[in-house]
Amino acid sequence: MSNHNGTVRLALPSKGQLGDSTLLFLQACGLNVNKTNPRQYAATIPAMPEVQIIFQRSADIPYTVSKGDMDLGITGIDTLEEHALEKDSNIIVLHEALGYGGCSLVLAVPMNWPVENARDLSIYASERGGLRVATKFPNLTTKFLAECGVEPIKVVLASGALEAMPAIGSADLISDLTATGTTLRDNQLRTLDDGIILQSEACLVANPDALRQKPHVQSVARRLLERFEGHLQAIGRYLVFANMRGENPESVAARLLSQPGLGGLTGPTIAPIYSHQPSEAGHWFSVSIVVNGSKLYEAISQLRSIGASGVVVTPITYIFDEYPERCQRLDTFITGEKTAQ
Numbered sequence: 001m002s003n004h005n006g007t008v009r010l011a012l013p014s015k016g017q018l019g020d021s022t023l024l025f026l027q028a029c030g031l032n033v034n035k036t037n038p039r040q041y042a043a044t045i046p047a048m049p050e051v052q053i054i055f056q057r058s059a060d061i062p063y064t065v066s067k068g069d070m071d072l073g074i075t076g077i078d079t080l081e082e083h084a085l086e087k088d089s090n091i092i093v094l095h096e097a098l099g100y101g102g103c104s105l106v107l108a109v110p111m112n113w114p115v116e117n118a119r120d121l122s123i124y125a126s127e128r129g130g131l132r133v134a135t136k137f138p139n140l141t142t143k144f145l146a147e148c149g150v151e152p153i154k155v156v157l158a159s160g161a162l163e164a165m166p167a168i169g170s171a172d173l174i175s176d177l178t179a180t181g182t183t184l185r186d187n188q189l190r191t192l193d194d195g196i197i198l199q200s201e202a203c204l205v206a207n208p209d210a211l212r213q214k215p216h217v218q219s220v221a222r223r224l225l226e227r228f229e230g231h232l233q234a235i236g237r238y239l240v241f242a243n244m245r246g247e248n249p250e251s252v253a254a255r256l257l258s259q260p261g262l263g264g265l266t267g268p269t270i271a272p273i274y275s276h277q278p279s280e281a282g283h284w285f286s287v288s289i290v291v292n293g294s295k296l297y298e299a300i301s302q303l304r305s306i307g308a309s310g311v312v313v314t315p316i317t318y319i320f321d322e323y324p325e326r327c328q329r330l331d332t333f334i335t336g337e338k339t340a341q
Helices: 016-028 058-067 077-084 118-127 138-147 182-186 208-213 215-234 249-257 293-305 325-335
Strands: 008-013 042-044 051-056 072-076 092-095 103-110 131-135 153-157 173-178 189-200 202-206 237-246 269-272 283-292 309-315
Touching: 008 016, 008 058, 008 215, 016 058, 016 072, 016 202, 051 058, 058 072, 058 077, 058 202, 072 077, 072 215, 077 138, 077 189, 077 202, 092 215, 092 325, 103 118, 103 138, 118 131, 118 189, 131 138, 138 153, 138 173, 138 189, 173 182, 173 189, 182 189, 202 208, 202 215, 208 215, 208 325, 215 325, 237 249, 237 293, 249 269, 249 283, 283 293, 293 309
Parallel strands: 008 051, 008 072, 131 153, 131 173
Antiparallel strands: 042 051, 072 202, 092 202, 103 173, 103 189, 237 283, 237 309, 269 283
16 A cells, blocks of 8 residues: 555556547546656646646556555556456446546457357357467456357467457457457458447546545545536536526526427526616516537527527536535445445
C-alpha cells in the first residue's frame, strides 16, 4: 500500500486511443490534466490539486491499483476482467460505463474456414488435432474457449499486431479487440457469430483498502463520480428557453404538456416575465425545458406551433441529479454494509 499523506494517486492510460480519449473525457468533465512535458509520466489536475496523475500502460493499471501503488485508476473493462481472473486481484469498480473506449474482445478466424460459430470451431479443432490462438488476453480467451468446449487449444501470447499472425503461420486464429471490424476484414479475418468474448469500455476502478482507510481517497472518489455522472447525464442534451403568452402559468403548462417532446426532465419550468409594456393579449412567461439533441429541431417546431417566440438554445455541461446511485454504492462499501460492484 502506497503511503502518500493527503495525495491521491490516479493512474491514467499513457498512450493510444484510450489515453487520448481519457484526457478529452476529463477535460469535458472540467478536469483538465496539466502535463507540461509529453514525456513526463506524472501530471496534475489544477481543479483537484490533491490528485497526482500517473501515466501507465492501460494493461498495467489493474495491477498497480490492486497492489495499492495507485489509489484510483481509469482503464478498460477488458484489461480489468483479464486481471480479475488472476488470484491476487484486489480491486473494485466504481463506474463501469464512462461512455468512451468502446470495443469488443472477439474470436476471429480466417475467411475461408468452414466454421460459423463456437460449436463449429469445437468440431474443427478436434478434426485438426488442436488450434493455436494468438491473443493479448490469455485468461479471458482460455476461459471462453473452455466454456464453449473448444479443445485442444494452445494460447500464443503476442504483443504486436495480431491480425497478421494467421497469414504468416504463427497462429490459426486470434482473440483480439475490435471497434468496427475493419482491420479484421482487411486481413481476411471474420468474427464468429457467437464469438464476442467481452464488451468493453472505459471504467473507473479503486483499491478497496485505500477507500476504506483514507478519507482523502474517499473524498476524491466521490467528487470524480459526481463530475462523471453530471457530465454523462448532460451529453447530447440542450437547455431550451422561449417566451410564451398566457393567462397564467397553468395555461402555459397545459399547452407545453400537450406536446409529447416538451416535458423536459421532470416537466417544464415556467416563470413570469415582468415587462414595462403589459400586453392585452395575456401575460408573458419564460419557459425552459431540457431536450435531447436528436429531438431538438422537432421540439423547436412544437414550441413555435403553440405560440413560443424568442427561442434560445444552449448546450448543457452538467446535469446533477440527487445523490448519484454510484456515490451511494461507494458509501455503502466504505461503511461495510455491502460490497460496491
